[in-house]
Amino acid sequence: MKAKKSYEELSKEGEARAQALFARFEASPYREQARAEVAAENAVAAAMAKAREEAGLTQAQVAERMGVAQSNVSRMLRGRVTVVNLFRYLAACGKTVELTLRQL
DSSP states (O other): OOOOHHHHHHHHHHHHHHHHHHHHHHHHHTTTHHHHHHHHHHHHHHHHHHHHHHTTOOOHHHHHHTTHHHHHHHHHOOOOOOOOHHHHHHHHTTTTOOOOOOOO
């Protein structure tokens, strides 16, 4: 029978795994792309939160206007939002969206 590991042992193993994963991420050629994507998601979430605050609405009120659960609105504000739901969310806050496409 396997001996149970202490909390300290499990914690050290978890930290070692996290450090190894972080090292792999830092060595990845996709790291800058991943950082840019996270930054973009955070910017969209911040704009959404600002729109709601400017409208003087709670998440529950936005959710009601969108016809979704408040948990869905919360999820959107954590970066899990489709373009369609972004447009619906902002419309519920009395805002519109303007997209500009630029050549890279």
